[in-house]
Amino acid sequence: MLAFFTPSSGASPNAKEIDSLFKITLVIALVIFFAVEGGLIYALIKFRKRKGAVPAQIHGNTRLEVGWTSAAAIILVGLAVLTFAKLGSIQNPPNSSPGGAALADDNELLSASTERKLPPNGKALEIQVIGRQYIWQFVYPGANEPDGLGAPYSYEELVVPTQTTVSLNIVSEDVVHSWWVPALGGKFQAVPGYHNYTWFKIEKPGIFRGQCAILCGRGHARMIATVKAVPPAAFEAWLANQKRLIAQANAAAHLARAKLSTQTGAGQVENP
Amino acid sequence: MATYAAPIPQVSAHRVEREESGWTSWITTTDHKRIGIMYMVLTFVFFCLGGVEALMIRLQLGAPENTLVTPTTYNQLFTMHGTTMVFLFVVPMMAGLANYFLPLMIGARDMAFPRLNALSFWLLLAGGIVFYASIFWNPPEAGWVSFVPLANATYSPSGGEDAWIYLIHLTGLSSLIGAVNFYVTIANMRARGMSWGRLPLFVWTILTYSVLLILALPVVAAAVTMLLTERHFGTHFFDPTEGGSPILWQHLFWFFGHPEVYIMVLPGFGVISEILPVFARKPIFGYKAIAASTVAIAFLGFLTWAHHMFTAPIPEAILVFVMLSSYLIAVPTGVKILNWIATLWRGTIEFTTPLLFCAGAIAIFLIGGISGVFLATFPIDWQVNETYFVVAHLHFVLLGGAVMPIFAAIYFWFPKITGRMLSEGVGRLSFALIFIGVLTTFLIQHVIGMDGMPRRVYEYPDVGHLALYNLISTVGSFILATGVLVTIVNAWRSLKVGVIAGPDPWKANTLEWFTSSPPAVNNFDVVPLVRSAEPMKDIRREVERRTAGVPSAGGATVPAGATQVGV
Secondary structure, three states, X not given: OHHHHOOOOOOOHHHHHHHHHHHHHHHHHHHHHHHHHHHHHHHHHHOEOOOOOOOOOOOOOHHHXXXXXXXXXXXXXXXXXXXXXXXXXXXXXXXXXXXXXXXXXXXXXHHOOOOOOOOOOOOOEEEEEEEEOOEEEEEOOOOOOOOOOOOOEEEOEEEEEOOOEEEEXXXXXXXXXXXXXXXXXXXXXXXXXXXXXXXXXXXXXXXXXXXXXXXXXXXXXXXXXXXXXXXXXXXXXHHHHHXXXXXXXXXXXXXXXXXXXXXXXXXXXXXX | OXXXXXXXXXXXXXXXXXXXXXXXXXXXXXXXXXXXXXXXXXXXXXHHHHHHHHHHHHHXXXXXXXXXXXXXXXXXXXXXXXXXXXXXXXXXXXXXXXXXXXXXXXXXXXXXXXXXXXXXXXXXXXXXXXXXXXXXXXXXXOOOOOOOOOOOOOOOOOOHXXXXXXXXXXXXXXXXXXXXXXXHXXXXXXXXXXXXXXXXXXXXXXXXXXXXXXXXXXXXXXXXXXXXXXXXXXXXOOOHHHOOOHHHHHHHHXXXXXXXXXXXXXXXXXXHHHHHHHHHOOOOOOHHHHHHHHHHHHHHHOXXXXXXXXXXXXXXXXXHHHHHHHXXXXXXXXXXXXXXXXXXXXXXXXXXXXXXXXXXXXXXXXHHHHHHHHHHOHHHHHHHOOEHHHHHHHHHHHHHHHHXXXXXXXXXXXXXXXXXXXXXXXXXXXXXXXXXXXXXXXXXXXHHHHOXXXXXXXXXXXXXXXXXXXXXXXXXXXHHHHHHHHHHHHHHHHHHHOOEOOOOOOOOOOHHHHOOOOOOOOOOOOOOOOOOOOHHHHHHHHHHHHOOOOOOOOOOOOOOOOOOOOO
């Protein structure tokens, strides 16, 4: 029943923590909601105009004013304390589980930004999320050329290993987009010229759906994202296969280009 | 509705110029009442246009994977809807109400700068016409927030975006001129005896509204000017490849955009604070607390803009600061709501249509206020921001804080403007439809958002209960629209057949009820000396004393030892 009133959650620790913060806030909010709406409705019914009733000519009550002002402030201070208590577990990723994918020490990541949160042992699978009208691209580690090119990538579907802390580096190539998979935690804008970071850690294999959450143009509604969590071994196999497919496709394209240039004459197709 | 027939001391004018008539007299008028009427009629027309756009949006979303409108049309619809409701309905409607009633409430004969006042109106009209003319070419489609780079020339090449910029500039200029005018009028033209502590609370909110406009509008004017030069003259304010920043636009827009929320709702709060005491037959509870909370909300409103940007790449220190300042703003807002309930407490509440709209407004605004606390908590905001949860939140805030109070104001002040009462029965029907319509349309949108549906999408897949929830919302929007239609019919009929109101049909508290309905061109022949925050109450008591305590029609009792007030 409570699920009706709460956002999707469950697959990643940060989403779970946001969900529990939401539920506590919801309970406090419902108490205030019923108390105030109840008071309003009670006043409207109880003090409706009746024969012989004389309205009390009260101009105010300073003690009452001070009382409810402080009460409101105290409730909000409580909420703030609660949020700060939860904040660490929402923002700071945990280490990968022992069963997770083997990760290299990624110390260069630490210099990427002071705002980027890494697990205590500094190891996370870094995936770059690139937003563009109207598709998400995911670039995985494994560049085989010195300039960072040749890394395996995929579109729309992000494949990740289970039990592994995945750190997302969210960027955009055109307009502002917003990365959001509800079950894996909050949304983060992809802004041209900026890096935005979030993370998730999925325990069990599964498929999680999301989509771009900021208006990015006419195809905004179709800019979907899927995260597929698979066991680490399957992930390694998938990544190797993806690399192979991309290499094949590149080779085929190279051949096609060469063929095209012999047909049309060199120089006519400069940069297909 | 019984008309109030008790004798009211009015001095007949010895010589009054014949009122000008004919359409040219409307174009050339500088009378604050006529300008106010033109403001209110024009903005209500825009409200209806924005409403039709909303209904088309809801029709498209009534079924999953609907193909009623194209994605382009859909983007244009919500851009037009949001822009219209904010810039062409709520803000100028408040200006219209203030135009008509502010001078009357403070006992002035016109605004301080009558010609500037006319200029404000015509600028608004010009902005509205150009903006709506764009529907014959290419309407804007980048949303009412026009985030860059989407709104720049590369991604929104059509002239619609320029029409949007033009609208922001013209309505901004209109509001700015109006705000200066209101401020000067309030500061200088109050009746004798009307100290700051006796200023009607609606006037307090208009004063605050004016200050907010004066501080916030130059920022958005600068922002859209930068967007204009970015689009046409090759500047790079928002272009990261040239050292600019798209985040700059978000900061500038929301530095205006958040105070804009209070620009829209504070006058609505003022209307509620005026109407509740009249029909509870009790003084407002905590006049000073309500006036002070208005100013506190306005001040804090300038510190919270970045809570619209919690998902943007901004430093964590800002997230924390803005969360706390947003929490803080809930305190004065809560104080207002509790003061209103305390005003009703131990009163004798008469369930007239204006009171119903005010009570409904409080009930609805409270929902928006509470969901605002969720959104102010930034980790929760990360989940629910940019979804239908936010759509629900902002509609509860604006319908409760601005639109329902505007309807309360229409029912409350229609007799003063036209001299005739609106039908109470039809009014109650309209209230019931609007209230039920709002709840049906928007309560379920919280759930739609939490189920993962982002806002501003033209279609959604048929997963979970999304189809059912959206259908409920669509049905609700048509109930709401029917309620608005009923009020339009009511006003149309009542203009001809409504009960003659007389000067003070509600036995209200403020000076606008001292003069005839509709008021003469010069408003007052004699401006009474103001002795309290409720001058009309003093005047009625004085009348009753002079007529040897004979109770007037309507039966208000005179408390023993009431202060005697000379007129």
